[in-house]
Amino acid sequence: xxxxxxxxTVEIGYGGSERLTMNMGPQHPSxxxxxxxxxxxxxxxxxxxxxxxGYLHRCHEKLGEALTYVQYPSIASxxxxxxxxxxxxxxxxxxxxxxxxDVPRRAQWLRVLAAExxxxxxxxxWLGTWCMDMGGxxxxxxxxxxxxxxxxxxxxxxxxxxxxxxxxxGFHQPGGTRYDIPAGWTERCRATLDRVAxxxxxxxxxxxxxxxxxxxxxxxxxxxxxLAQEVGVSGPLLRGSGIAHDLRKAAPYSSYEEFDFxxxxxxxxxCYARYRVRMAEFxxxxxxxxxxxxxxPEGPISSRPGVKSVGQVRVAKGEGYGRVEGARGEVxxxxxxxxxxxxxxxxxxxxxFSNLAVLPHILPGVKVADVVAIMGSVDPVFGEVDR
Amino acid sequence: MVSNGAGFWTETQQLVRxxxxxxxxxxxxxxxxxxxxxxxTVKRVYPDRFRGILALTYDRETGEExxxxxxxxxxxxxxxVIKVEMLKAEKRNYAKTFTLELYxxxxxxxxxxxxxxxxxxxxxxxxxxxxxxxELLLDKDRLHALGLQFEPSWxxxxxxxxxxxxxxxAKAPAAAAPTTEKAAEKA
Amino acid sequence: MTLPPLAVDALVGFIVLNVVIGMVxxxxxxERKFAARMQSRIGPYxxxxxxxxxxxxxxxxxxxxxxVVPASxxxxxxxxxxxxxxxxxxxxxxxxxxxxxxxxxxxxxGVLFFLAVSSLEIVGLFMGGWGxxxxxxxxxxxxxxxxxxxxxxxxxxxxxxxxxxAGSLQMSAIVAAQQGAWLGVVPKWFVFYPVxxxxxFVAFLVATLAAENRVPFDILEAESELVAGFRVEYxxxxxxxxxxxxxxxxxxxxxxGALLFLGGWLGPGSxxxxxxxxxxxxxxxxxxxxxTWVRWSFVRIRVDQILAISWKLLLPASIILLxxxxxxxxxxxAHGV
Numbered sequence: 001x002x003x004x005x006x007x008x009t010v011e012i013g014y015g016g017s018e019r020l021t022m023n024m025g026p027q028h029p030s031x032x033x034x035x036x037x038x039x040x041x042x043x044x045x046x047x048x049x050x051x052x053x054g055y056l057h058r059c060h061e062k063l064g065e066a067l068t069y070v071q072y073p074s075i076a077s078x079x080x081x082x083x084x085x086x087x088x089x090x091x092x093x094x095x096x097x098x099x100x101x102d103v104p105r106r107a108q109w110l111r112v113l114a115a116e117x118x119x120x121x122x123x124x125x126w127l128g129t130w131c132m133d134m135g136g137x138x139x140x141x142x143x144x145x146x147x148x149x150x151x152x153x154x155x156x157x158x159x160x161x162x163x164x165x166x167x168x169x170g171f172h173q174p175g176g177t178r179y180d181i182p183a184g185w186t187e188r189c190r191a192t193l194d195r196v197a198x199x200x201x202x203x204x205x206x207x208x209x210x211x212x213x214x215x216x217x218x219x220x221x222x223x224x225x226x227l228a229q230e231v232g233v234s235g236p237l238l239r240g241s242g243i244a245h246d247l248r249k250a251a252p253y254s255s256y257e258e259f260d261f262x263x264x265x266x267x268x269x270x271c272y273a274r275y276r277v278r279m280a281e282f283x284x285x286x287x288x289x290x291x292x293x294x295x296x297p298e299g300p301i302s303s304r305p306g307v308k309s310v311g312q313v314r315v316a317k318g319e320g321y322g323r324v325e326g327a328r329g330e331v332x333x334x335x336x337x338x339x340x341x342x343x344x345x346x347x348x349x350x351x352x353f354s355n356l357a358v359l360p361h362i363l364p365g366v367k368v369a370d371v372v373a374i375m376g377s378v379d380p381v382f383g384e385v386d387r
Numbered sequence: 388m389v390s391n392g393a394g395f396w397t398e399t400q401q402l403v404r405x406x407x408x409x410x411x412x413x414x415x416x417x418x419x420x421x422x423x424x425x426x427x428t429v430k431r432v433y434p435d436r437f438r439g440i441l442a443l444t445y446d447r448e449t450g451e452e453x454x455x456x457x458x459x460x461x462x463x464x465x466x467x468v469i470k471v472e473m474l475k476a477e478k479r480n481y482a483k484t485f486t487l488e489l490y491x492x493x494x495x496x497x498x499x500x501x502x503x504x505x506x507x508x509x510x511x512x513x514x515x516x517x518x519x520x521x522e523l524l525l526d527k528d529r530l531h532a533l534g535l536q537f538e539p540s541w542x543x544x545x546x547x548x549x550x551x552x553x554x555x556x557a558k559a560p561a562a563a564a565p566t567t568e569k570a571a572e573k574a
Numbered sequence: 575m576t577l578p579p580l581a582v583d584a585l586v587g588f589i590v591l592n593v594v595i596g597m598v599x600x601x602x603x604x605e606r607k608f609a610a611r612m613q614s615r616i617g618p619y620x621x622x623x624x625x626x627x628x629x630x631x632x633x634x635x636x637x638x639x640x641x642v643v644p645a646s647x648x649x650x651x652x653x654x655x656x657x658x659x660x661x662x663x664x665x666x667x668x669x670x671x672x673x674x675x676x677x678x679x680x681x682x683x684g685v686l687f688f689l690a691v692s693s694l695e696i697v698g699l700f701m702g703g704w705g706x707x708x709x710x711x712x713x714x715x716x717x718x719x720x721x722x723x724x725x726x727x728x729x730x731x732x733x734x735x736x737x738x739x740a741g742s743l744q745m746s747a748i749v750a751a752q753q754g755a756w757l758g759v760v761p762k763w764f765v766f767y768p769v770x771x772x773x774x775f776v777a778f779l780v781a782t783l784a785a786e787n788r789v790p791f792d793i794l795e796a797e798s799e800l801v802a803g804f805r806v807e808y809x810x811x812x813x814x815x816x817x818x819x820x821x822x823x824x825x826x827x828x829x830x831g832a833l834l835f836l837g838g839w840l841g842p843g844s845x846x847x848x849x850x851x852x853x854x855x856x857x858x859x860x861x862x863x864x865x866t867w868v869r870w871s872f873v874r875i876r877v878d879q880i881l882a883i884s885w886k887l888l889l890p891a892s893i894i895l896l897x898x899x900x901x902x903x904x905x906x907x908a909h910g911v
Contacts, residue, residue, distance in 0.1 A: 022709055044713075044877065071465040074495035135789060135873030143413060143870050146613040150422055157434075164438035164509070164542060170495045173551070178500070180550050182435065206412045209405040212790045212872050215879050306548030307500045310463040368713075369876040406872075413871040417612045425619070 019047060024371065026055050032129065032375060033382030037359075039371065046371060049363045051356060056386040064346030069095050069313040072346075074170035076333075079348060080384045081168060082125055085111075085118035086326035087384075088172040091346075093253060094322030094333040095174040099315035106299040107176035108255040113292040114162075114171055115254075115324070116285040117155055117189075120196060122327035123278050123285075124152035127203065130275075130376030134216055144206060151199050154192045161185055174313050176302030186293055193286050200282055207275075217271040221362050221374035224269055231358045235329025235351055236281070237378065240274035242267040247325035254324075259288050271377040311341035326351050328379055350384030435541035438494050439510040441487055442534030443527065452531070453506035456482035460498035460507055468492050485527040490520055500551075502544035510537040587668065587678050594667045598821045599629040601862065608863060609870045639810035644707055647807065651705030656808065656815035659698025662691045663819040666826040671746050672854055673839045673847035684745040685737055688830060689730050693785075695823060696722045702816070703804035714803030717877050722785055724884040729781035731892035735774035736764045736834040738899045749838035763837035770899050775835045777892050782827050783865060784880065786820070790872040791880050825862065832857035 024037040034055035040048040060079055064072055076091040077084035089111060096103060103111075128148030135141020156166045163169045163179050171177055207213045223233070228241040238245055246263040248256045264280030266273035304313070315337040323332040329351030336345040355378050363371060424431050433439075444453050456473030457480070468491045474483035498507055510533065517523060525533070577585070603618065603625060610617030618625030643652060669684045669691075671677035681687055696719060703715020737743055740751035754762045765775045784791040805816050832838060836857040839850030875883075 020709065022713075067465055071463060071497065074493060074497060075465055131873055141789075141873050143416075143609075143613050144873075146615065147416070150614055160437065161434040162436070164434070164436040164496065164540065165494065168493075168495075170497070176551070178547070178551055179436070202412050202415075206409045206871070207873075209401055210409055210872065211402045211405060212875050215875055216873060300552070302551045306551035307463075307497065308503075308548065309459060309501060367876055367878070409871045410867060413612045413867060416614055417608075419614060421611065421615050423615045425616075 018042075022368075032380055033385075035375075035380065035382060035385075037371070039363075039368070041368065044367045044369075046363050046366055046368065049360055049371075051359055053353075053356070053382070053385050056382045058383075058387070060348060060387040061346050064343055066342065068310055068341040069174050069315065069343070070307055070310055070341075073172050073174075074168070077168040077170065078383060079350065079387055080326060080328065080331060080352075080381050082381050082383075083118050083122040083327040084168050085114040085171060086324050086331055088169070089115060089254070090322055090324045090326070090331040090333045090348075092172040092174055092322075093324060094320055094335040095313070095315060097322050098318045098320040098335050098337050099174065099313070101175050101313075102303045103176055103254070104300050104303050105255065105297050107301045107303075109292050109296050110177050110181070110301060111172065111254045112256060112259070113289055113296075114159075114169075114177075116289045116292070117158060119285045119327045120282060120289075121152045121155040121159075123282055124148040124155070126278060126327075126376075126379045128152075130373075130379070131207070133372045133376045134213075144203065147199065147203065151196050154195060158185070158189055158192055161188065173302060173304075173307060175304035176300070178302075178307070180301050181296075186296075189289070189293060193289055197283070197286050200279070204279065214272065216369075216373055217275060217377070218268075220271045220366065220370050221377060222269045223358055223362055225267075227358065227361055228269070231361065232354045233329065233358050234354060235326070236274050236277045237329065237355055237358065239263065239265050240277045241269040247323060247330055251323070253322075259291050261288050271373050274377045314339065314341050315343075323349070328352050328381065328384070329355055331384070348384075348387050350387060352378075352380035352382070352384040353387075356380055356385060433511045437509070437511045437540050438496050438542075439513045439537070439540065440489065440515050440533060441492065441498070441525070441530065442508055442510050442537070442539070443485065443506055443530040444508055444534045444539070445531070452481060453504045454482045454485065455480045455504055455506070456485075457503065459501045459503065463497045463501050465495065465497070466491050466493055469498060482527065485530060487525045487530060489515065489523040489525050496542065496547070499542060499544055500547040505543040505545055508534065508539045508543055510534070510539050512537040583678070590667060590678050591664065594664060594822060594825070595818065598818055598825055599633060601821055601825055602632075602817075603629050604859070604862075605866050608866055612867070612870050633814065636810055636814040641810050641812070642807075644807055647707045648705040651701050652807075653705075653812075655698050655702035655705055656812045656819070657698070658701055659695050660815045660819035660822070662694035662698075663823040663826065666692050666823070667829075669745070670826070670829050670833070671749075673850035674746060676847045676851055680744065680746050682742075682744045685733060685743045685748070685830075685834070688826075689726075689733060692823060692826065693722070693726050695819065698819070699804055702808065706804070706807035708807050711804045711806050714806075718787070718804060720877065721787070721791065721880055721884075724881050725781050725784035725791075725888070728777060728884060728888040728892040729785050731889070731896050732774050732777040732781055733830065733834060735770065735895055735899045738896065738903055739764055739767065739770075741903070745833055745838075749833060749840060752837045753840060761837055761840065763835060763840075765835040770895060770902065771835070773891070774895050774899070775831075777888060777895065778831055778835065779861075779865060779868075780888060781892075782831065783868060784884065786824050786827065786865075788824075788865060788869045790868075790874045792874055824865070825858065828858040828862040828865070829854070831861040836861070 020041045022039050022041055024035075024039055026034040026036045036052040036055070038050040038052065039046050040050075058078075060075070063075055067075060073088045073092055076088045078087075080087040095101070125148065128145035131144035131148075132141040135144070159169060160166050161182060162185065163171050171179060223237060223241045225242045228238050228243060234245075242265065244263055244265045247253070248261075249263055261284045262280075264277050264284065266276050317337055317339045319334070319336040321332055321334045323330055325331075330349065331351050332349035334345075334347040334349070335343050338344040359374075359378070362374065366374065445451065446453055456471055458471045458473065461467075461469045461471050468488040470484070470486045472483040472485075474481040494509070496509060499509055507530075515523065606628075607617035607625065618628035621628045621631045643649060666688050668678040669681055669688050671680045671684075699718050699722075700715045703711045703718070706712075736748055740748040742748060742751075752761070752763050756762060756766075760766055763771075765771045783789075805813060808816060832854060838857075839847075839854040841850070841853035843849045
């Protein structure tokens with residue numbers, strides 16, 4: 001990691017070669033959450049970056065030891081609060097892996113549907129906030145933000161009809177899901193998917209060949225293939241650098257092997273490549289969701305009886321790692337159990353935590369304005385980072 | 388600016404077309420209806436299963452309190468906001484006191500799901516903002532009053548458990564699997 | 575009773591100043607409603623019918639705020655900066671004739687005076703950035719100096735194309751040169767001149783965007799990086815003065831654009847000065863709305879890219895346009911266009 005020079009403020013002289021330490025601090029309109037980056041600048045160029053996290057630490061792993069397997073899925077959604085369904089799925093997959101609990105087919109398909117709809121909603125938020133960072137809250141960025149949020153609200157309306165909540169669901173339980181789809185939901189879902197697909201065309205029209213957008217994103221924040229493999233990033237960062245690794249194909253879980261979809265990969269490794277990967281993922285998620293709606297099997301939504309008491313799920317002694325492909329990368333949950341209703345130890349692998357590790361390698365050498373574009377394309381959510 | 392080596396005139400043409408397309412999208416949205424819902428004069432329709440504020444219910448036929456003070460909700464609540472004291476009586480038990488700290492509630496609906504008598508429910512409203520936090524420490528009377536004031540959500544304990552449980556072996560052919568949409572329509 | 579000419583001028587100036595400030599506050603509401611509709615929402619709605627009293631509410635709020643001066647700021651520079659910023663931005667309205675005979679001063683070097691005075695705002699801007707004793711503000715001020723100086727040149731050249739075509743720097747003469755219509759249908763406004771007019775208008779608009787720090791050239795107040803740029807330490811009435819100055823400058827250049835390219839106060843019934851003034855206002859609002867439309871459709875670009883556009887693209891283009899219009903005028907000779 002490049003050495004940061006002394007953190008004291010230095011006077012700017014006329015030579016222009018003195019260095020200025022600037023705090024892109026935890027309170028910042030584009031920090032994507034509470035993140036502190038101590039930037040060392042020479043003029044407009046970033047020379048070194050010191051990333052400070054931990055402002056959102058809420059002791060999830062200790063909570064995991066204090067709450068039972070029945071209670072914790074509602075809390076698990078608060079790690080990656082933007083893509084709550086995949087966060088819950090990671091925990092519940094770990095429990096089912098270690099406890100050897102089956103999940104009925106309908107529940108698996110419902111989980112896939114929830115995860116893909118959640119991916120669409122999460123990418124809507126990513127697109128909106130990234131464009132807002134680059135375009136300003138009083139400018140074109142805010143326009144794209146409001147359009148993306150309008151689409152996200154439609155998807156959240158679907159989730160609200162399904163579970164009753166818009167952001168943090170408590171949809172998964174060990175053994176299946178907690179809610180089934182209500183009457184009329186399938187038609188609404190299809191209409192929403194059609195509308196999102198059509199509006200995606202509009203976003204691309206606004207951004208795709210737009211010279212202003214391209215100069216901000218092409219060639220900016222290049223993560224080389226070797227760097228991506230070395231540092232351990234995952235998700236669109238990995239696929240934007242040429243590595244075709246997606247857990248939904250590499251280690252299929254929850255009946256993903258039954259669906260027909262591509263993994264979008266780009267080789268350039270810059271912000272534009274990651275943008276293209278996520279836009280293609282939008283379309284793939286819509287495809288998968290439509291396949292689920294077309295062929296949803298009948299059957300129970302849980303292999304265990306409904307939640308009746310707090311300690312009803314007991315998992316025998318063992319340990320295991322449950323992983324899913326979240327919107328930001330690989331979200332994993334390592335569980336050590338001891339036979340009781342609560343785990344002995346729970347460790348979260350947050351996708352954003354590992355993705356942020358790439359920042360000290362790619363930020364030095366870029367301009368201050370590019371820092372914002374790069375942070376947006378890395379798309380961190382600090383619930384996952386700090387847990 | 389964007390050097391893709393296509394030559395000055397092609398680039399200019401691309402730029403003009405891209406600018407025109409972006410501004411066209413904005414113009415098209417200018418002519419659409421705004422999607423704003425003018426709350427609070429206009430309220431949007433809440434879905435059936437909306438998870439709003441919590442309340443205690445009375446039995447629809449007898450008018451008695453549904454809560455039997457079994458404390459299952461207290462045990463399952465992840466942030467432990469419910470505190471119940473049981474009052475034993477001859478035919479059935481009651482809750483002597485029932486406090487719910489709404490300011491710390493996560494609205495996860497687990498307490499609703501475990502309740503064996505459908506006593507605690509969530510309502511289709513969230514309008515409980517106050518200036519004083521103590522008004523959000525709901526006691527039993529307040530919870531019962533809220534239950535009469537707003538419309539309850541579709542999801543009660545029994546319905547949620549039925550939705551999640553595997554289908555019971557059919558005693559009669561009419562006992563349909565409780566997880567399909569037909570059950571939701573019936574309930 | 576006839577007043578001495580000095581008093582008459584002062585009175586007219588006072589009236590124009592008040593009208594301008596009133597217009598500026600309501601233009602903020604226009605922009606907010608326009609932008610909101612483009613974003614599928616309604617803008618200010620509750621304060622007054624359809625939000626018509628919103629600017630008044632904002633002004634009262636800003637007047638009631640505490641006046642905070644950072645402890646280590648350079649007091650004189652910090653306190654004077656909003657005033658130094660505001661004065662040129664409002665002074666440009668002194669040279670704008672709103673209709674024949676309706677205006678403060680119709681100088682025979684009107685356009686030159688306008689352009690020269692309007693570029694003085696950069697001094698106030700830099701004073702604000704420096705006097706705040708804040709790294710964000712200073713960074714923003716440095717970018718601002720860079721950008722505005724780079725774009726003043728194409729701005730001036732693009733604005734001079736109508737001057738050359740009309741043959742005079744006096745604003746009323748420029749409007750007079752746009753009277754009449756070709757084939758009785760297409761008005762002889764300079765924007766309708768084949769190629770030269772349209773290109774010059776486009777160049778003028780782009781240079782306006784940059785000189786006003788509007789997206790896509792608003793790197794100096796990039797909210798997501800620099801949190802309001804050079805204004806970050808200002809609050810209350812000083813902030814109001816800066817906002818006023820920015821929007822006044824914006825409206826002023828819109829009026830200039832309408833005058834130079836869209837025929838000023840010409841239109842049906844423009845013999846009557848008030849009708850002419852109304853046409854002028856409508857055209858200025860049209861220019862303003864076009865600029866706003868661009869603002870709310872694009873992301874911003876980096877400062878080195880902004881400077882590249884100016885020096886490598888816009889400046890050569892505007893020089894060529896000016897030369898082309900000069901050749902055209904020389905070629906047409908004594909008879910008009």
